[in-house]
Amino acid sequence: MILCSSALPRLKESLVAQFQKALWACDGGDLDKDSSGVARRAWNLLDIICRILELAGHLYIPSLHMMRNLDVCRKIYSRARSSEQNDALVLLAALRKILHFMFTATDISRDPAHLWYARSFLQGCPHSPEDFDGLVDYLDYIYSDDQEAAYDVLLLLGSMGVHCSPAKQHLFIERLVACMDSTMPPHLRDAALRAAHSAREEMASIDAMDDRLRDMVLTKLSPAILSVVCPPPGATPEEYPDRLFNYGRDLCYLQLVFALAKNSDWHPHLSEDRHIDRCISMIPDYCNSESPTQHAFYMAGIFLRITPEHQSVTSLDLVTEQQWWDVMRSAWIQLPYDILDTRDFELLPVLVDGTKKYLQISSKSDLEKLIGRVDQFLEILEGDMQLKRQLQEIGPEMQSLEQEEGIAIAVKELRSAASDMLESFGKQLLVT
Amino acid sequence: MTFLFALIQDAQCSFYSPGPVRATGAFARRSLYVSSAALHKGLRSLVPGSSTNVVDSEAQPLDQDSDVLAENDGTLTLHLPDIPTSDLEAPSVKWLLETSTDPEVFLTAASLVPQVEWPLDLDISDLLPQLYDIFTSCVNIQRQIIPSLEEKAFACTMALSHLYYGRVLQAQLDHGNFICSEDTDYRVFLEMGSMCSANGPIFNMTINLCLPEYASYGWFPSVSEDFPDSVLEWMSHVLPYHFVTGRVDQRGEDLAIAVISKMLSSPSSPSTQIIANCTLLACVMVGAQVDKKDIVRIDKRCHRFILWILCHD
Numbered sequence: 001m002i003l004c005s006s007a008l009p010r011l012k013e014s015l016v017a018q019f020q021k022a023l024w025a026c027d028g029g030d031l032d033k034d035s036s037g038v039a040r041r042a043w044n045l046l047d048i049i050c051r052i053l054e055l056a057g058h059l060y061i062p063s064l065h066m067m068r069n070l071d072v073c074r075k076i077y078s079r080a081r082s083s084e085q086n087d088a089l090v091l092l093a094a095l096r097k098i099l100h101f102m103f104t105a106t107d108i109s110r111d112p113a114h115l116w117y118a119r120s121f122l123q124g125c126p127h128s129p130e131d132f133d134g135l136v137d138y139l140d141y142i143y144s145d146d147q148e149a150a151y152d153v154l155l156l157l158g159s160m161g162v163h164c165s166p167a168k169q170h171l172f173i174e175r176l177v178a179c180m181d182s183t184m185p186p187h188l189r190d191a192a193l194r195a196a197h198s199a200r201e202e203m204a205s206i207d208a209m210d211d212r213l214r215d216m217v218l219t220k221l222s223p224a225i226l227s228v229v230c231p232p233p234g235a236t237p238e239e240y241p242d243r244l245f246n247y248g249r250d251l252c253y254l255q256l257v258f259a260l261a262k263n264s265d266w267h268p269h270l271s272e273d274r275h276i277d278r279c280i281s282m283i284p285d286y287c288n289s290e291s292p293t294q295h296a297f298y299m300a301g302i303f304l305r306i307t308p309e310h311q312s313v314t315s316l317d318l319v320t321e322q323q324w325w326d327v328m329r330s331a332w333i334q335l336p337y338d339i340l341d342t343r344d345f346e347l348l349p350v351l352v353d354g355t356k357k358y359l360q361i362s363s364k365s366d367l368e369k370l371i372g373r374v375d376q377f378l379e380i381l382e383g384d385m386q387l388k389r390q391l392q393e394i395g396p397e398m399q400s401l402e403q404e405e406g407i408a409i410a411v412k413e414l415r416s417a418a419s420d421m422l423e424s425f426g427k428q429l430l431v432t
Numbered sequence: 433m434t435f436l437f438a439l440i441q442d443a444q445c446s447f448y449s450p451g452p453v454r455a456t457g458a459f460a461r462r463s464l465y466v467s468s469a470a471l472h473k474g475l476r477s478l479v480p481g482s483s484t485n486v487v488d489s490e491a492q493p494l495d496q497d498s499d500v501l502a503e504n505d506g507t508l509t510l511h512l513p514d515i516p517t518s519d520l521e522a523p524s525v526k527w528l529l530e531t532s533t534d535p536e537v538f539l540t541a542a543s544l545v546p547q548v549e550w551p552l553d554l555d556i557s558d559l560l561p562q563l564y565d566i567f568t569s570c571v572n573i574q575r576q577i578i579p580s581l582e583e584k585a586f587a588c589t590m591a592l593s594h595l596y597y598g599r600v601l602q603a604q605l606d607h608g609n610f611i612c613s614e615d616t617d618y619r620v621f622l623e624m625g626s627m628c629s630a631n632g633p634i635f636n637m638t639i640n641l642c643l644p645e646y647a648s649y650g651w652f653p654s655v656s657e658d659f660p661d662s663v664l665e666w667m668s669h670v671l672p673y674h675f676v677t678g679r680v681d682q683r684g685e686d687l688a689i690a691v692i693s694k695m696l697s698s699p700s701s702p703s704t705q706i707i708a709n710c711t712l713l714a715c716v717m718v719g720a721q722v723d724k725k726d727i728v729r730i731d732k733r734c735h736r737f738i739l740w741i742l743c744h745d
Contacts, residue, residue: 044685044686045692
């Protein structure tokens with residue numbers, strides 16, 4: 001029998017689109033206004049909609065309607081808060097199903113194993129931090145009774161990479177700390193770490209916070225974050241098998257600490273709360289010469305940013321020269337794939353200086369690898385600069401172009417320093 | 433074996449001589465021309481998979497024998513014009529229902545009715561009264577089905593219900609009078625239902641298409657009933673008709689959701705056909721604009737297109 005492969009995905013697409021429309025017409029679960037019956041049917045279909053979409057096949061539908069769906073959630077939540085208990089339970093159950101529908105329609109898995117890689121994009125969807133304040137209220141309302149619903153909220157915030165407004169920040173961080181508690185289930189703690197990662201730039205600016213908020217971030221959140229990524233002091237690894245090596249979680253954690261380390265006010269706290277110790281302990285896992293990972297870039301960033309005042313960070317003294325070199329070398333070999341699109345880029349001049357410092361202890365093969373990788377990067381960078389120059393001719397000034405030019409010069413210096421070093425290897429060979 | 437020969441002979445005979453054929457004109461000629469081959473193909477592909485008990489017992493030998501025949505019997509090698517099979521199946525089954533005198537052929541054809549696609553432009557207006565006549569011929573003076581004709585009556589009512597759905601979509605008339613000139617369709621179905629309780633859920637579904645104006649509630653079967661899979665599958669196919677024609681109430685909606693849930697929640701993963709049926713049903717429930725052709729299509733995996741409003745919102 002001939003199968004027309006396009007049929008079912010198109011049916012699914014149509015269903016998602018139509019279901020969305022009907023859902024928006026529900027007006028937060030107020031079905032009395034609905035004369036056509038369509039909204040009521042959509043409401044009733046909530047029970048089974050995810051199953052239909054899952055079975056209808058995988059088709060990535062970028063949801064342009066996330067914000068409108070969130071608005072439906074906000075309305076349902078406020079209706080639930082003002083309803084009698086039984087109605088409230090029904091509404092809260094519906095709210096959860098709508099969140100699940102949002103996940104399914106944008107192909108986000110609720111499976112904790114996929115937590116670190118779940119992404120939903122809000123491009124083309126205007127939004128502001130205030131739009132997510134409702135989710136924080138909802139989290140606050142349900143987190144102690146319904147851990148799965150709390151997981152959904154944190155997964156949503158984490159996958160969208162968004163955070164709430166300053167007005168809700170205190171409540172949000174308080175609830176994050178609660179969800180990171182060691183008594184909570186592991187997947188909820190992980191989801192809270194991911195949501196904290198989404199708000200990392202805000203967490204970094206402790207100098208801009210009021211005393212109460214800063215106090216909570218430093219005394220509660222910082223230790224809580226560490227407790228998610230490593231077992232408590234004195235515990236044996238066997239007791240916490242899930243708290244050790246975890247590729248996705250460790251990367252999330254390092255990116256978070258990397259962002260915090262941008263602010264020097266954080267440095268003493270990162271050290272005192274043993275975040276630096278934790279980062280150092282990850283060196284063998286992620287900076288080995290066989291298969292370095294992009295974790296190395298963030299570790300390099302954290303160490304290099306803290307170093308200038310490292311008199312206070314005694315644990316960094318214990319890092320051997322070889323380890324420093326391993327981190328620097330690995331950072332170059334696995335630069336983050338999106339480095340030109342993010343502020344991670346700003347680290348490169350520092351990374352160039354840091355790398356030069358340890359060049360003299362590198363081996364010949366390390367140097368060859370480093371030069372090869374630096375050349376690749378320069379090629380990409382120059383392509384990007386070329387494009388920006390062309391754009392600049394027809395459009396506005398490209399601010400990042402100047403910065404990129406400066407970085408290109410610095411990276412080329414690193415390249416020539418490395419190749420000089422490589423040549424000296426040859427000379428040494430000739431002398432002997 | 434004998435059964436298949438009867439079918440083929442019936443078809444062949446009609447091809448060479450006008451015999452019992454009532455249909456006239458170009459359409460009839462085309463039907464005749466294609467019917468034996470289409471039937472051959474149709475029977476092979478549809479009957480073994482059929483859940484209808486009428487032909488199940490014979491399905492296996494039938495399948496094997498037909499292969500042998502296809503190779504050995506020169507009379508079967510008709511050169512068919514390149515017409516999609518789906519265009520041929522319904523006219524062939526219709527023609528068999530109208531013409532065959534062999535009771536077994538009739539039973540087979542009737543059981544094929546829900547399994548082939550009935551194009552909206554195929555005129556079935558005569559077929560409904562005819563099937564009803566055949567049904568009444570299975571009923572005795574006490575208004576009971578004659579025990580020896582139960583199978584025939586059952587197949588007749590199933591076919592009648594199924595075709596009725598297509599007829600309603602074709603005609604778009606309220607409170608129809610398609611089956612029997614002396615009585616409303618509503619009363620006809622009620623009467624058949626009282627005599628043929630095995631098809632209860634099917635009648636209860638169909639009755640909702642022809643409710644009289646005074647009816648204050650529908651007849652949708654209760655969601656708590658434990659329907660066999662074949663009935664569930666049939667429901668998943670016909671429920672969209674209710675939504676597009678507006679002949680549905682709260683019970684019907686509940687039933688639709690229950691049917692989707694039951695079919696998709698089974699531990700064994702459902703077939704693409706069932707997923708397609710359920711997805712289309714859900715689309716129609718939330719008001720997607722669907723082409724009538726897509727509603728009648730049995731194999732919705734080949735569903736061509738659905739107009740969706742929202743994408744252009």
